[in-house]
Amino acid sequence: MREVLEGSHAVSEAVRLAKVQVISAYPITPQTHIVEALAQFCAEGSMDARFICVESEHSAMAAVIGASTGGARTFTATSSHGLALMHELLHWASGARLPIVMAEVNRALGPGWNIWMDQSDSLAQRDTGWIQLYCEDGQEVMDTTLQAFRLAEIVNLPVMVVLDAFFLSHTYEPVDVPEQELVDRFLPPFVPKIRLDTNNPFALYQMAPPSVYMEMRHDIQMAMEQVEPLFKEIEDEFGSIFGRKYGAADGVDCEDADIILVLAGTAASTCRQVISELRERGEKVGMVKLKMFRPFPKALFRSLLGNAKKVAVIDRNYSFGATGIFAQEIRAALYNHTNRPPVFGYITGLGGRDVTPEILEEIFKMTKERVTPEAESVWVGLNKHLNEMQPDPDKQ
Amino acid sequence: MTYNIMPQKDLMYSGHVGCPGCGASIAMKFALRALGEKTIMVIPACCWAIIAGPHPQTSLKVPILHTAFETAGAASSGLRAALDMQGDRETTIVAWAGDGGTFDIGFQALSGAAERNEDFIYVCYDNEAYMNTGVQRSSSTPFGARTTTTPGQGWKQRRKKNIVEALAAHRIPYAATASIAFPEDMIRKFQKAREMKGGTRFIHVYATCPTGWRVPTEMCIKIARLAVQTNFFPLYEVEEGIRYTINHKGNRQVKEYMSTQGRFKHLNDDDYAQIQQMVDADWDLLGRKAKM
Numbered sequence: 001m002r003e004v005l006e007g008s009h010a011v012s013e014a015v016r017l018a019k020v021q022v023i024s025a026y027p028i029t030p031q032t033h034i035v036e037a038l039a040q041f042c043a044e045g046s047m048d049a050r051f052i053c054v055e056s057e058h059s060a061m062a063a064v065i066g067a068s069t070g071g072a073r074t075f076t077a078t079s080s081h082g083l084a085l086m087h088e089l090l091h092w093a094s095g096a097r098l099p100i101v102m103a104e105v106n107r108a109l110g111p112g113w114n115i116w117m118d119q120s121d122s123l124a125q126r127d128t129g130w131i132q133l134y135c136e137d138g139q140e141v142m143d144t145t146l147q148a149f150r151l152a153e154i155v156n157l158p159v160m161v162v163l164d165a166f167f168l169s170h171t172y173e174p175v176d177v178p179e180q181e182l183v184d185r186f187l188p189p190f191v192p193k194i195r196l197d198t199n200n201p202f203a204l205y206q207m208a209p210p211s212v213y214m215e216m217r218h219d220i221q222m223a224m225e226q227v228e229p230l231f232k233e234i235e236d237e238f239g240s241i242f243g244r245k246y247g248a249a250d251g252v253d254c255e256d257a258d259i260i261l262v263l264a265g266t267a268a269s270t271c272r273q274v275i276s277e278l279r280e281r282g283e284k285v286g287m288v289k290l291k292m293f294r295p296f297p298k299a300l301f302r303s304l305l306g307n308a309k310k311v312a313v314i315d316r317n318y319s320f321g322a323t324g325i326f327a328q329e330i331r332a333a334l335y336n337h338t339n340r341p342p343v344f345g346y347i348t349g350l351g352g353r354d355v356t357p358e359i360l361e362e363i364f365k366m367t368k369e370r371v372t373p374e375a376e377s378v379w380v381g382l383n384k385h386l387n388e389m390q391p392d393p394d395k396q
Numbered sequence: 397m398t399y400n401i402m403p404q405k406d407l408m409y410s411g412h413v414g415c416p417g418c419g420a421s422i423a424m425k426f427a428l429r430a431l432g433e434k435t436i437m438v439i440p441a442c443c444w445a446i447i448a449g450p451h452p453q454t455s456l457k458v459p460i461l462h463t464a465f466e467t468a469g470a471a472s473s474g475l476r477a478a479l480d481m482q483g484d485r486e487t488t489i490v491a492w493a494g495d496g497g498t499f500d501i502g503f504q505a506l507s508g509a510a511e512r513n514e515d516f517i518y519v520c521y522d523n524e525a526y527m528n529t530g531v532q533r534s535s536s537t538p539f540g541a542r543t544t545t546t547p548g549q550g551w552k553q554r555r556k557k558n559i560v561e562a563l564a565a566h567r568i569p570y571a572a573t574a575s576i577a578f579p580e581d582m583i584r585k586f587q588k589a590r591e592m593k594g595g596t597r598f599i600h601v602y603a604t605c606p607t608g609w610r611v612p613t614e615m616c617i618k619i620a621r622l623a624v625q626t627n628f629f630p631l632y633e634v635e636e637g638i639r640y641t642i643n644h645k646g647n648r649q650v651k652e653y654m655s656t657q658g659r660f661k662h663l664n665d666d667d668y669a670q671i672q673q674m675v676d677a678d679w680d681l682l683g684r685k686a687k688m
Contacts, residue, residue: 024473058466065474066473068474212452
């Protein structure tokens with residue numbers, strides 16, 4: 001059934017359809033609409049699940065770790081500082097090989113307090129062993145959340161479904177909400193591979209001396225390496241039932257492009273329009289919308305970008321002392337490849353600042369006009385007047 | 397008077413790596429005798445995370461969920477929810493944490509679970525410092541004690557946090573202290589807690605640590621008994637956060653208890669007098685609560 005849904009509610013509807021059994025969450029803007037909707041479902045009985053109102057995000061992740069170990073299908077949601085607070089336990093969830101699904105609303109980290117769109121929070125967790133899937137619109141959020149449970153429960157790795165603060169979480173769009181019967185066909189009930197049970201007592205997540213630890217970590221990487229082909233299979237099946245598919249990355253007009261823009265999230269939607277207009281003006285330009293970030297689909301990016309003359313990566317994030325993070329990962333993916341176009345890195349749209357068609361056109365123009373990048377990451381859209389408003393100590 | 401027949405079935409293997417004279421190991425033995433097989437232990441970082449055994453072994457005959465240091469209260473809440481959703485109302489979830497994971501880093505999660513009245517038993521086996529990491533002070537370390545972070549003249553000048561009173565303030569159905577030197581009382585309390593399904597039960601078990609307290613290992617039980625006999629660690633129960641029952645009335649001086657231990661050997665008579673006053677005042681307050 002087609003409904004007009006806020007991005008947050010695309011998540012909560014998917015969680016309801018997925019018949020999650022235990023939810024534990026702590027509110028943080030702009031995730032609150034997700035968990036409020038889920039609390040409402042549990043209270044009114046339209047969801048048969050336990051909702052644990054924990055006292056912090058760290059406890060939220062601890063509670064779903066406990067619940068998942070107990071054999072329940074689990075879900076949580078957070079953003080920004082909440083995700084940062086969970087950091088220790090994000091490592092725990094993947095190390096424990098638990099199929100937890102979490103909605104993560106991309107929001108800036110403070111200080112200063114900023115509740116708006118920024119990718120730094122989720123990308124700061126890229127080493128924690130979670131699968132990361134970035135969404136462009138409400139439909140993709142709905143579909144990806146459903147797929148996340150299926151994916152997580154096969155590979156036994158936790159999955160983060162990422163959506164832009166406000167631009168997606170609080171934007172209303174028409175969304176196809178699948179029928180329960182069809183979702184049940186796609187997503188069977190959770191059958192845990194391992195579960196704590198008094199009839200068969202053993203210990204989980206105990207001390208692991210040097211003689212065994214490395215193999216456990218290797219197993220996690222082996223599981224990650226199954227994700228890309230498995231995701232394709234899951235998408236094929238999803239596509240055959242629901243008629244929609246996204247891909248680990250979506251290339252638009254890349255085959256003959258001289259310059260390819262790469263970006264994730266709602267800005268990809270804006271970019272599609274910009275590419276179309278540039279093409280009408282005769283520019284040989286394309287774009288790649290990045291969906292799967294962990295595992296990083298290296299081979300796919302090599303094939304999408306390898307024949308371009310230049311690549312322009314738009315990062316709404318930063319790793320201080322280095323460069324934008326998507327740019328780093330793409331450079332790393334291309335480094336050992338025979339076709340290795342120069343990667344122009346751009347930082348824009350931090351802390352909720354809008355990524356407009358004009359900004360994307362400016363990025364395209366800057367990339368076109370230079371032979372090599374001016375810097376590893378060029379900051380676009382900085383308010384130079386603000387930067388100059390520093391008091392001069394000599395004039396005090 | 398009702399006599400409880402002492403349960404004999406042990407759900408703990410011998411050959412674990414607990415120190416000689418480890419009070420925490422004795423506590424677990426008695427606790428499991430009372431709790432039985434339909435128990436899942438949730439163990440955060442603490443001595444018991446190690447005594448429970450490294451992969452691929454376990455020293456317990458019940459399942460264990462090892463969890464991060466701060467999380468016993470929260471992980472237990474999640475595990476309980478999962479079992480409930482699968483129709484299991486028989487298994488008892490027992491968080492088994494040291495004083496660090498209860499009084500300090502784990503306090504938030506415990507308070508949260510208690511406020512929600514989560515259906516589990518939370519046991520703190522208290523050896524009064526971060527023993528697993530080498531005897532650093534916790535908020536459970538008593539006034540007067542030396543630890544590696546309250547060394548020399550910097551011995552702890554703050555009183556021990558009263559965790560049972562803090563939990564009673566949450567109005568949980570049951571909170572109690574217990575001691576390895578009073579096994580019948582301890583087992584009675586664990587059995588009582590096991591039967592009281594539906595809400596949070598908290599048991600604070602005094603567990604001698606010969607290694608950290610600097611006492612001969614064979615004095616483990618005797619020292620635990622002296623703590624109760626001097627009212628340093630009173631045995632009592634609190635129901636619904638308001639009904640107090642005192643289980644044992646001690647009548648000895650605290651010096652008799654404290655002077656047995658290396659961690660207190662720097663204390664002089666003035667210090668002992670001050671400590672005796674503090675213990676007497678606390679005991680008097682407890683007595684008034686029991687009469688209310």
